[in-house]
Amino acid sequence: MSKVQQQENSSVSQQDAEYMFVAERVSKSFPGVQALNKVSLKIRPGMVHALMGENGAGKSTMMKIVAGIYIPNEGQLYFKGQPIVLKSPRDALGKGIAMIHQELNLLAYMTVAENIWIGREPRNMLGLIDHGQLFAQTHALLSKLGIDIDPEVELGSLSIANRQMVEIAKAVSFNSDLLIMDEPTSAITEKEVEHLFRIIAQLKAEGKAIIYITHKMDEVFQIADDISIFRDGHHIVTKTASEFDHNSLITAMVGRELSQVFPKEDVPIGDIALSVKNLGLKGVFNDVSFDVHYGEILGVAGLMGSGRTEVMExxxxxxxxxxxxxxxxxxxxxxxxxxxxxxxxxxxLTEDRKKTGLFLSLSVGENMQIASLPDHCNMGFVKQSEVDELCHQMVGKLKVKTPGLDEIIENLSGGNQQKVLIARWLLNHPKVLILDEPTRGVDVGAKAEIHKLITQLAKQGVAIIMISSELPEVLGMSDRVMVMHEGKVGGILSRAEATQERILALASGM
Amino acid sequence: MNQTTTVASLPATKKRKFKLPQEFSILLVLIGIALIFEVLGWVKRDQSFLYNPQGLLIMILQVSEIGLIAVGVTMIIIAGGIDLASGSVVALSAMVASSFAQVVGYDRAIFPSLGGLPVIIPVLMGLLIGAITGFINGAVIVKMRVPAFIVTLGMMVSARGLARYYTGGQPVSMFTDDYLWIGSGSNPVIIFLAVALFFHIVLRYTRFGKSIYAIGGNVQAARVSGINVGKNLIAVYTIAGVLSGLAGVVVSARAQTGQSGMGMGYELDAIAAAVIGGTSLAGGVGRITGTVIGALILGVISSGFTFLGIDSYLQEIVKGLIIVIAVVADQFRKKRAS
Structure with missing residues (x-):
């Protein structure tokens, strides 16, 4: 961050009432990851402020802090000129900050009206819920926003797009002055996007501020007044939308030099190992075709929800x-x-380590050997010393930091857990190894070791498919890069063709 | 894991710290409770609670019946499930096994023409009944995706009804000597210990056992790791059913009668034994050794209270408290450890 910017930040004070919301040098870290690093942000009233950046740039983390979901490690927030401390989402809502979540947090078996007013239902003289009033005020809210949904139907019976509209109505119902929208258009059709934009214009006219997270370029230029770019947990720049064009926006998002050294070595590429033709799963992805050769690393890029994980699963x-x-x-x-x-x-190697990878209650050894037990059994009995010996070799080879094989895996750091999961698959000697976000939530040291390992495996002739949200990783490691966009293959680039700009352009469908 | 020598001797990892087995704390609780009764015995009755072979044998016989079921239930809970049907399956298999175990020439027998069958027939019938009910539980849970709680609750009610319907509620007795031998002396204890040891080995040293821990620990990860989740779950429920069936045989042989009211509430005692012994209802954690100690704790409490001549209602109150306290203490231990 430049000196000038820092001075600007430190001058932010209670007098800065022209801004609806100010964040000053906010930091947030999770075990092994610095998600946000001294980020400052100023939001003007009556404006749409777009946040852009690659996956993992820290946008969602920042918004969760603004909405009271995460508590920052350091920094100060100001709302309408006053310093505030948010301890919970309820806290934020009470002060006038509402968030529309990327994942829908609605109750499927309750009605639309109940969903919107949950915990704030109008009550009659006896203290019981006044259903007449509840439906009436829901009807009023929905018609004000021009949303044509019956307040009395169960939410679960609505389409995803309509549920998204209910979520938006709910956020508006708090009469909040600051609304946060995290990729609100990722699940809705063009027509509904227009509708959403009309609602946003209406809210702007009422003087409300809107923070809008999106990956879609065209959308940003259509709706945003201000644009802030995030990268690697840092705030890079904020300008008015008219000061950006497509190219300068992408350059700012990508920005960085390939500073990390990726130990990719050129190895002879062998025959086709796996060949996929016209693979399709209705509503998820379609017409996906690609090959991967022995000794090759095929990088797979794409935004979240582009179907890359789904294809591999x-x-x-x-x-x-x-x-x-x-x-x-x-x-x-x-x-x-x-x-x-x-x-x-x-x-x-699955994307979500905790959900589909680890057995948290079991030991390091048990986690490592579970997939290769069929190879080390005699009449159903596990040849324990044989398989433990192999696990020990893996622990040494992958430099897993653990007191022993019988340590419960929950006590290991993210990077070491990831190494154990990689070891699980290496024990099987795979011919095709698919790695979905192999370095997510892993510290820098472990990351370099994992990269080195991937290269070694390719050298040994393993065909490797590597999904990653980090462009430098994709560019640094891959022989070819497949870019996914909305359930389809957007394009396959050779190592020479692949640049951050081209990948980003294919990924956002330009 | 259990190959401690290998772990310690390898230079790649740090020397392994000596750790007490997880069951150690719960074993201390067992000893503590027994000692309390010992002291109270001398104070109130001027008698030893522990040096009382007759009383202890009765206690251990009772523990064996619950324990047989608890071994199966422990495996089900480790796999992330639950079994509420075991007590009723005890009754059903006791009734069916009994009906094939009657002597020759007893004119009020269920099957008068089938008197004096070799003992293997009634035993296999009891185990078969258990296997069928367990298989149905597992198959419905896996294939129709109904929660285990609901399926086994249904089986609990139906199996009890079937046990009553089988003889119109009449008890069955007049068994062959061979059948009675199963329940005589300390035979039930030997059967229980053999079963417990066998499944202890299965859980710790076989691929099947490890798959069960994996399924209970994280069913999605287990599937991704190539484990056939459905097949393993059905196997676990079937095995637990067979053990309930075996318990039915033992119970009827020891009582010298088959009655449809047998095994009432055993399912909860078995779950309690597993939980006291450190099995986590969340799945993925638990050991047979812990369950055996858990069953012993329940047994010591009830025989201790009887020994002291304390009201049976009060016994129940204390038993309930002990179950909760045991789990709370276990949570504390885990928190401190991590």
Whole structure:
């Protein structure tokens, strides 16, 4: 951050009432990750302030702090000129800050009206809920926003797009002065986007401030007054929208030099290991075709929700595809379950370590050996010393920091947990290794080691598919890069063709 | 893991700290409770509670019946499920096994023409009944995705009804000597210990056992790791059913009668034994050794109170408290450890 900016920040005080909201040098870290680093932000009333940046840039973390969901490690927030401390979302709502979440947090079995007013229902003289009044005020709210939904239907019966509209109505119902919208258009159609933009214009006219997170370029230029760019947990720049164009915006988002050294070595590329043709799963992805060769690292880029994880999970039999064909070493394969995929020589390091990877209550050893037990069994009995010996070698090879194989894995750091999961699959000697965000939530040291390991594996002839949200990682490691956009392959770039700008352009469908 | 020598001897990792087994704390609780009764015994009755072979045998016999069920329930809970049907399955298998275990020439027998069958027939019938009910539980849970709580609750009610319907509520007795032998002396204890040891080994040293921990620990991760979740779950419920069936055989042989009211409330005692012994209802955590100690704690409490001549209602109150206290203490221990 420049000196000038710092001086500006420190001069922010209670007098700065021209801003609806000011954040001053806010930091937030999670175990192993500095998600936000001394970020400052100023939001003007009656304006739409867009936040942009790559996945993991810190936008969502920042917004969760503004909405009281996360408590910052340092920094100060000001709302309408007054310093505030937010301890919970309820706190933020009470002060007039509402957030529309990226994931919908609504109750499927309650009515639209109940969802909107939950915890604030109008009550009659006996203290019981006044349903007549409840539906009347919901009706009033929805018609003010021009939303045509019956307040009395169960929310679960609505389409995703309509649920999103209810979520928006709910945020408006708090009469908040600051509304945060985290990718509100990711699940709705063009027509509803227009509707949303009309609502936003209405809110602006009422003098409310809106913070708008999005990945979509065209949308930003259509709606934003101010644009702030985040990168790697830092605030990079804030300008009015008219001062940006497509190119300067992308450059600012990507910005950084390839400072980290990726130990990618050129290795001879072998035959096609896995060939995927016209793979499709209704409503998730369609017509996905690609090959990966032995010794090759195929990077997969794309925004969240672009279908990259879903394609790989489908390939691995977690949610098998309905259309298309998969060929392994030239032979057609039917993969109905992960067990099938493992048997045919595939391995998948899943994206969400906690949800689909770790057995938190089990030991390091048990976590490591679970997938390779079939190879180390005699009449159903595990050859424990044999498999433990292999695990020990893995611990040494991958430099897993653990007191021993019988340490409960929950006590290890994120990076070491990730190494254990990688070791789980290496014990199986896969021919095709799919890595979904292999370095997410991993500290820098472990990250470099994981990169080195991936390169080594490619050298040994393993075909590697690596999904990553970090462009430098994709660019640094991949022989080719497949970019996904809205459930389709946006394009496949060779190492020479791949630049941050081109990947970002393909990923946002430009 | 259990190969401690390997772990300690490898230079790649730090030397392993000596850790007490998880069951150690719960074993101390067992000893503590027994000693309290010992002291109270001398104070109130001027007698030893522990040096009382007759009383202890009765206690251990009772523990064996609950314990047989608890071994199966422990495996189900480790796999992330629950079994409420075990007590009723005890009754049903006791009734069915009994009906095939009657002597020759007893004119009021259920099957007068089938008197004096070799003992293996009634035993297999009891185990088969258990296997069928357990398989149904597992299959409905896995294939129809109904919560285990609901499925086994339904089985609990139906199996009890079937046990009554089988003889119109009449008890069955007049067993062959071979069948009675199963329940005589300390045989039930030997059966229980053999079963507990067998499944202790299964859980710790087989792929099946490790799969059960994995499924209970994180079912999605287990699937991604290539484990056939459905097949393993059905197997666990079937095994637990067989153990309930075995308990039915033992109970009826020991009581020398089969009655449809047998095993009433055993399912909750078995769950309590598992939980006291450190099995987590969240799944993925638990050991047979802990469950055995848990069952012993329940047994010591009830026989201790009987020994002191304390009201049985008061017994229940204390038993309930002990269950909750045991789990609270375990939570504290875990928090301190981490």
């Amino acid at each position: 489908s390939l691995f039999g977690i949610n098998p595809a309905k259309e298309g064909e998969i060929r392994f070493d030239g032979r057609q394969l039917k993969i109905k379950s992960p067990a099938d995929a493992i048997r045919s020589g595939m391995a998948l």
